[in-house]
Amino acid sequence: MSVPHIGLYYFGALSLVLVGIYGVLVKKNLLKILISLSIVETGVNLLLISVGYITGRSAPILSEGIGPKQAVDPIPQALVLTAIVIGVATTAMALSVAITLYEKYGTLNIEEIRRLRG
Amino acid sequence: MNCIPCAEYIIVALMIGSAILAVEWRDLLAAAVGMAAVSLFASILFFLLQAPDVAMTEAAIGAALSGAVVIFAIKRTQRFETEEEERPGWWIRW
Amino acid sequence: MVSVLKRSLAIITLLIIGYWLAQGLAGVPFGQDRMLVGKYYLENVKAQTGAVNAVTAIVVNYRGFDTLGEVTVLFIASTGVGALLWRRKKKRTAKTEGSVVLRTGSELLFPFILMFGTYIFIHGHLTPGGGFPGGATIATAFLILYMAFVDYEIPHRLFEPLEGLAGMGYVLVGLIGLAIGSYFLFDWIWQTWHWGAANLGRLFSGGFIPVIYTLIGLKVGTELSGIVDSMLTEEVRE
Numbered sequence: 001m002s003v004p005h006i007g008l009y010y011f012g013a014l015s016l017v018l019v020g021i022y023g024v025l026v027k028k029n030l031l032k033i034l035i036s037l038s039i040v041e042t043g044v045n046l047l048l049i050s051v052g053y054i055t056g057r058s059a060p061i062l063s064e065g066i067g068p069k070q071a072v073d074p075i076p077q078a079l080v081l082t083a084i085v086i087g088v089a090t091t092a093m094a095l096s097v098a099i100t101l102y103e104k105y106g107t108l109n110i111e112e113i114r115r116l117r118g
Numbered sequence: 119m120n121c122i123p124c125a126e127y128i129i130v131a132l133m134i135g136s137a138i139l140a141v142e143w144r145d146l147l148a149a150a151v152g153m154a155a156v157s158l159f160a161s162i163l164f165f166l167l168q169a170p171d172v173a174m175t176e177a178a179i180g181a182a183l184s185g186a187v188v189i190f191a192i193k194r195t196q197r198f199e200t201e202e203e204e205r206p207g208w209w210i211r212w
Numbered sequence: 213m214v215s216v217l218k219r220s221l222a223i224i225t226l227l228i229i230g231y232w233l234a235q236g237l238a239g240v241p242f243g244q245d246r247m248l249v250g251k252y253y254l255e256n257v258k259a260q261t262g263a264v265n266a267v268t269a270i271v272v273n274y275r276g277f278d279t280l281g282e283v284t285v286l287f288i289a290s291t292g293v294g295a296l297l298w299r300r301k302k303k304r305t306a307k308t309e310g311s312v313v314l315r316t317g318s319e320l321l322f323p324f325i326l327m328f329g330t331y332i333f334i335h336g337h338l339t340p341g342g343g344f345p346g347g348a349t350i351a352t353a354f355l356i357l358y359m360a361f362v363d364y365e366i367p368h369r370l371f372e373p374l375e376g377l378a379g380m381g382y383v384l385v386g387l388i389g390l391a392i393g394s395y396f397l398f399d400w401i402w403q404t405w406h407w408g409a410a411n412l413g414r415l416f417s418g419g420f421i422p423v424i425y426t427l428i429g430l431k432v433g434t435e436l437s438g439i440v441d442s443m444l445t446e447e448v449r450e
Contacts, residue, residue, distance in 0.1 A: 004234045007242035009167065012130040014233055016137050016156070018226045023141035025222040029199040031146050031191060035153050038184060039137050042160050045176070049169050052250075055243035059168040060254065060266040061340065063413065068254035071266065073247045077169045078270040082282045084175045085344045085432060088184045089289035092439045095191040096296040099443075102195040109200075170340035171267045174332070178348040183436060186355055190443040 009050035016043025030098045030108045034091060041087050045080045052076035126166060133159035144199045146192050154185035262402045262409065263337035263418040271342065272421045272428075276397040280382060283431060287379060290435040299447035306444075310360035318360040325353035333429030337418035343425040347432025354437040358444060366441050371434045378431035385420055385427075 006014070016039055023036025052073035058066055060074040102108055105116050133156055140152025157180025164173040240246075247254075253274060254266055263269040271279055310318070332339075333346030357364050389398030401407055402419025411417055 004231075004238035006234050006237050008126060008130055009163065010234075010237050010242060012133060012163070014230060014237070015134045016160075017233075018230050019134070019137045019141055021229070022222055022226055025225070026219055027141070027199070029146070031188070031195065032141070032149065032199055035146075035149050035188060036141055038153055038188075039140060039156055042156055042176075042180065045172070046160055046163060049164055049167050049172060050242065051240060051246075052169075053167045053243055054245050054247075057168065059170050059340070061170075062254070062258060062264050062266060068251070071254055072168045073250040074253060074266040074270055075250045077172050077267045078275065080169075080172050081175055081267065081271060081342070081344055082279060084172070084179050085348065086282055086285050086289075088179050088187065089286050089293075089435070089439065091184060092187045092443065093289045093292045093296070095187060096293045096443065099191055099194050100296050108195055171265075171342065171345070174341055174345040175348065178345050178352060182352050183348060183355065183440075187439065187443060190440070194443075194446065 007050070009046065009053070013043045013047035013050060016040070016046065019043075028109050028111055030101065030110055030113075031095070033110070034094050034098065037094075038087070038091055041083075045083060048076045048080050122166075126163075129159050129162055129166075133163070146197055146199060147189065150185050150188040150192065153188065154181045157181045157184065258412060261399060261419055261421065262412060263421050264413050265337055265340065265342075267340075268336045268342050268421060268425070269418075272336075272424050273399055273419070276386070276424070279428070280386070280397070283379065283382065283428060286432065286435055287375075290439055293439050294442045297442045297445075301448055302445040303448045304363060304365065304444060305446045305448070306362045309362050314360045318356045322353055322357060325356070326350060329353065329429070329433065333425050334422060335415065336425040337421040338413065338415070343428030344432055346425075346429040347434075348436060350429070350433035351436035351440065355440050358440060365445070366437050368441075371438060375431055375434040375438070378427045378434070381427045382424060382431075385424060389420075 020036045020038075020040030020043060023039070024033055027033055027036065052075065054072045057070050057072045060071040060077065062068065062071065098108065101113060105113050107113065107116075136152050136155040136159065140149045140156060143149045143152060157176055161173045161176035161180065164170075164176055253270055257263060257266045257269045261269040261273045263273070309315070329346045329349035331346075332341035332349060333343045336342030336346070354366055386397040389400045390396045392398065392400040392404055399419040401423070408414075408417035408419070415422075
């Protein structure tokens with residue numbers, strides 16, 4: 001079994017995803033789980049952008065001197081641009097669910113909440 | 119000597135370190151700051167990957183609004199991960 | 213220790229998942245040209261949309277319908293935050309006033325941050341940026357005011373109609389395209405009249421991209437400030 005050779009950016013993005021999944025698996029606090037999910041989201045965005053990168057080319061803004069042959073792939077950037085904004089809105093919604101749970105149960109521990117249910 | 123690659127290595131290392139600390143810190147306020155730091159380093163990496171649009175969005179949203187929203191949620195709930203600890207966390211107390 | 217066992221189990225699982233993902237990613241080498249659709253967009257973006265920034269052209273023009281869906285998701289999430297945190301009587305409960313530096317600085321910087329956000333979304337077709345970062349910058353300006361003053365609240369009577377009007381304006385621009393051209397979100401300003409073809413790369417070009425991005429910027433800015441407002445105001449009991 002050999003270690004697969006991946007670039008620095010892939011390594012960084014993959015590490016962020018794995019660290020975030022570790023937090024989701026191990027931690028019991030609801031806010032901590034949401035923070036971990038936010039880190040996973042940043043990692044996935046970084047992975048998408050680094051897949052679209054092409055060595056030696058510049059940003060896809062076609063002003064003077066930059067032709068279609070000298071620009072990186074614009075599609076992942078357009079995808080991630082909207083995904084970030086959606087991400088913060090959905091995170092805020094999940095946090096307000098957590099606030100409502102805290103007001104009802106008085107705790108953020110998911111095992112306690114599961115025990116108190118019903 | 120061209121040192122852009124070593125800057126990239128340093129930023130990736132800082133980003134992963136902040137992510138680990140953000141997940142492991144028991145003080146949720148510190149964890150929110152760690153999450154904002156991950157977004158800030160990621161936005162520098164987006165800029166180095168020739169994506170200035172995404173870098174601007176990530177810097178405005180990930181480093182400012184997202185951290186602020188988490189901090190408001192902490193303000194309305196509790197500051198620590200478990201109820202036992204009531205002192206502000208020292209960095210090594212995981 | 214249950215905790216140590218659980219942690220090591222999680223780490224072993226994650227190492228297996230990570231090895232598997234890394235093997236998949238090793239087949240996608242970093243930094244090589246793999247463009248398929250992107251090549252078509254980059255070659256035709258100036259002639260077909262009049263925008264210089266290809267990312268903006270894709271977000272608003274080529275995939276405008278997707279962006280309408282994303283704006284809808286944003287609207288639903290913002291409405292959800294407002295509905296979940298709705299109380300009969302809400303007020304801000306902050307006690308500590310911001311320091312002198314924060315108060316003075318926020319009052320001085322507020323118009324300039326607003327101006328910068330407006331600049332970002334008006335020039336979306338020329339420079340990096342667009343409606344989403346511009347709206348986020350505007351929301352950050354209101355966030356600073358919220359942090360500096362204990363009793364500041366956004367002008368609700370202005371923001372709620374503005375949010376709805378911006379969303380309806382997006383659909384309206386698309387419907388005008390449907391009436392003039394052949395499909396929803398047809399670029400009627402650029403395709404039929406070719407306005408701004410002479411000054412490509414200046415402000416008055418790019419078809420309906422500046423119009424739609426202004427609407428998106430207003431919508432994102434008001435919605436994100438609304439999220440900040442509903443998370444910061446708490447119920448007061450008499």
